[in-house]
Amino acid sequence: MKVSIIGASGYAGEELLRLLHRHPKAEIVHITSEHYAGTSISARYPHLTHIYENPLESMEKIHLIAAGSDVLFIALPHGHAMQIAAQLEGYPLRIFDLGADYRFADVSVYETWYHAVHTDPQADRVYGLPELYRERIRTAHIIGNAGCYTTASILALAPLVRAHLIQPDSIWINAVSGVSGAGRTAKESTHFPELYDSFTAYGAVSHRHTPEIEQALSEQYGATITVSFTPHLAPMSRGILVTCYAALLDGVDGDAVDSVFPHAYGDEYFIRLRGRGAYPATKYVRGTNYCDIAWHIDPRTHRVIVFAAIDNLVKGAAGQAIQNMNIAFGLDERMGLDLVPMYP
Structure with missing residues (x-):
């Protein structure tokens, strides 16, 4: 699967990179950051040196990014994902929003608590908590990852x-x-x-x-x-x-x-x-x-x-998003996530 990460320079984006590195079915093709576009991700996160040297891109060419991707992770604060996803309706890719834009069945609840107008209320989306909504996740175009x-x-x-x-x-x-x-x-x-x-x-x-x-x-x-x-x-x-x-x-x-x-x-x-x-x-x-x-x-x-x-950052964000991706593509849910806890 060709995977792109929008907002790769934040903690959730970095954690997606860390976890996807060991995922046997995922290939990172695009990573974006508006503030750090043109620099290497390893310059932002030195611990990724020799692991990822991909350049951070601007998402100005989001249609080109989407056309070359099977999976789009959006790791941005609320308000951004609905603007991006609305532009990509009809693209044959799956979108996983790590923010809040697609978590609510009733967008008026989102608007009340987030004090923002929801601009994509008719989107085909489901709530991304795998243990409760696994069957819905299998077929949805947009998965609104559950919060931490x-x-x-x-x-x-x-x-x-x-x-x-x-x-x-x-x-x-x-x-x-x-x-x-x-x-x-x-x-x-x-x-x-x-x-x-x-x-x-x-x-x-x-x-x-x-x-x-x-x-x-x-x-x-x-x-x-x-x-x-x-x-x-x-x-x-x-x-x-x-x-x-x-x-x-x-x-x-x-x-x-x-x-x-x-x-x-x-x-x-x-x-x-x-x-x-x-x-x-x-x-x-x-x-x-x-x-x-x-x-x-x-x-x-x-x-x-x-x-x-x-x-x-894992079950509360990036790991759960990858678990949702695995479900959506019919893969073993543990793929890329079968990790031993770090201790002490």
């Missing part, structure tokens, strides 16, 4: 929601991310002296991943679900750990909770169930496409607590 916080949160809660074991209005999610989730552009909140030796919440009641979580969980439940979601920033480069709380319905015990996770994910290679009482950690999934899940039952409050850990 949302991937961990939805995968943690979907089995309980689908089985109607919890009260749908009782879900609270506390999520912690490494700073790479904010991208490579410098800003005060991610400046090293501001971040180091500190831990802070942000985006309470307003984070844009909230409606994405609600969309997927509502579909699994069969009715509208509203969640409370609070993200936090930790002084680490990679990783996400979510802690999800929900009240169990009367009569639901630990055995019922224990049974729904293997039923939902027993055949999912990239989901590793740690079981009741375990504590997943970001270190155990670092650099991989795994999602580690564990749960606890609090008999005193009759609540379930679910933990999920992922690498935000």
